[in-house]
Structure formats: structure tokens, C-alpha cells
Amino acid sequence: AQTVTQSQPEMSVQEAETVTLSCTYDTSESNYYLFWYKQPPSRQMILVIRQEAYKQQNATENRFSVNFQKAAKSFSLKISDSQLGDTAMYFCAFMTRNAGGTSYGKLTFGQGTILTVHP
Amino acid sequence: EPEVTQTPSHQVTQMGQEVILRCVPISNHLYFYWYRQILGQKVEFLVSFYNNEISEKSEIFDDQFSVERPDGSNFTLKIRSTKLEDSAMYFCVSIAGKNTEAFFGQGTRLTVV
Numbered sequence: 416a417q418t419v420t421q422s423q424p425e426m427s428v429q430e431a432e433t434v435t436l437s438c439t440y441d442t443s444e445s446n447y448y449l450f451w452y453k454q455p456p457s458r459q460m461i462l463v464i465r466q467e468a469y470k471q472q473n474a475t476e477n478r479f480s481v482n483f484q485k486a487a488k489s490f491s492l493k494i495s496d497s498q499l500g501d502t503a504m505y506f507c508a509f510m511t512r513n514a515g516g517t518s519y520g521k522l523t524f525g526q527g528t529i530l531t532v533h534p
Numbered sequence: 535e536p537e538v539t540q541t542p543s544h545q546v547t548q549m550g551q552e553v554i555l556r557c558v559p560i561s562n563h564l565y566f567y568w569y570r571q572i573l574g575q576k577v578e579f580l581v582s583f584y585n586n587e588i589s590e591k592s593e594i595f596d597d598q599f600s601v602e603r604p605d606g607s608n609f610t611l612k613i614r615s616t617k618l619e620d621s622a623m624y625f626c627v628s629i630a631g632k633n634t635e636a637f638f639g640q641g642t643r644l645t646v647v
Contacts, residue, residue: 448634450636458571458623458641458643459638459640459641460577460625460638460641462635462636465635506576506577508577510634510636512634518582518589518590519565519582519584519589519634520565520567520582520629520631520634520636521567521579521582521590522567522569522577522579522627522636523579524576524577524578525576526575526576527575527576
């Protein structure tokens with residue numbers, strides 16, 4: 416079974432600064448996806464960024480980037496030039512890619528990190 | 535852009551009552567899931583559904599829960615006799631199958647009183 420751990424229950428950052436959210440995971444699989452989701456107060460789940468485990472290059476989406484360390488099973492999210500609208504709960508999630516297996520596409524989430532961006 | 539639609543957005547029900555949460559997944563998707571999030575806590579997997587049957591279910595998904603896709607479009611989660619601890623946000627997710635991009639519905643907030 417997969418586990419995902421986010422060790423920072425809360426983080427805060429000043430507007431325009433950079434913040435890094437941590438995530439570690441445990442799995443015996445070699446082929447999987449990792450995601451960061453943003454959940455604002457509306458509680459909608461918004462995909463921020465995703466990383467395919469077989470790709471060595473770290474994913475980037477505008478101000479959001481990841482540091483994926485496969486051997487260490489670490490997947491951190493860096494938010495650059497933080498904006499007030501980035502204030503939300505952030506979840507790290509693991510998805511199995513075991514095609515044909517019963518767990519295909521199942522997401523396992525971490526506990527979440529509440530990020531507050533201060534003006 | 536295609537989207538997953540969930541209804542209702544908010545439901546209040548008396549303890550012991552049955553509730554049905556509805557989801558319309560994206561039409562050509564093959565894999566469907568329900569997740570639950572108790573307020574302030576992490577998102578938990580409930581059940582996955584493929585080829586008109588349950589492919590995996592969690593320990594949370596006991597005999598009080600059932601899922602079905604009766605007409606090939608709507609995907610429903612039924613809770614037969616709700617408990618106070620069933621109060622949560624319930625998310626429906628669908629995946630095409632060719633890639634593993636998960637499309638979330640906007641969620642149904644269930645409040646059991």
C-alpha cells in the first residue's frame with residue numbers, strides 16, 4: 416500500500432516571496448504519477464502540477480515547480496512570487512499506474528498543508 | 535472543457551435517512567471513483583468502479599454504501615442509513631484510461647444532523 420506524508424500542517428509566506436511545501440511517499444511501484452492539488456475555501460480540488468515518475472526532469476507550471484527525488488521518494492512543491500490567491504490547503508497525492516490492476520488510477524493523498532500568503 | 539458534474543452541491547439529512555449522491559462523469563471516461571473528505575482532514579478513497587463493477591473499495595466503504603451506474607451515464611453513491619460521522623465532502627472523479635489525468639467534480643457537501 417502507498418502512503419503519502421506531508422510533515423508541515425501549516426506554512427506562511429509573504430506576498431512575492433518563495434515557499435516550499437514538502438511531501439514524501441512510500442511505494443514499491445516503479446511506475447506512478449505524483450500530483451499537487453490546491454483546495455481553496457470553496458473546497459474544490461484544483462490540479463496544480465503533476466510529475467510522471469519515469470521522467471527525470473522536474474515539472475514546471477508557471478510559478479509552480481517541483482523537486483522530484485525518486486530515490487529519496489520526495490516530491491516538494493515550490494511556489495515562486497507568492498500571491499494572495501495562493502492561500503489554500505495544498506495536498507500531495509500519489510497515483511498508481513498499474514494498468515489492468517484493481518488500483519489503476521487510485522489517488523492516495525497526504526494530510527495537507529495550509530498555506531497562508533500574507534500581504 | 536469537459537467537466538464532472540455532481541448534484542446536489544449541498545445536502546442536509548437526518549441521521550438514519552438514505553441519501554443518494556449523483557455524478558455525471560465525462561462521457562468517454564472509463565474509470566470512476568468516490569472520495570470523501572471530512573472537514574479539515576485529508577481526502578480518503580472510498581471506491582473505484584470500472585466496467586460496471588467495483589474494482590476496489592476501502593475499509594470505509596462498508597455495507598451502508600453502494601455505487602451504481604444504472605443508465606451508463608450517471609454514477610451514484612448511496613448511503614443507506616446515514617450516521618453523524620458520514621458528514622463530509624464527497625468527490626466524484628473520472629479518468630479516461632489512456633492517461634491518468636483525474637477530473638474532479640466540485641463535490642457534494644453532506645451534513646447529517
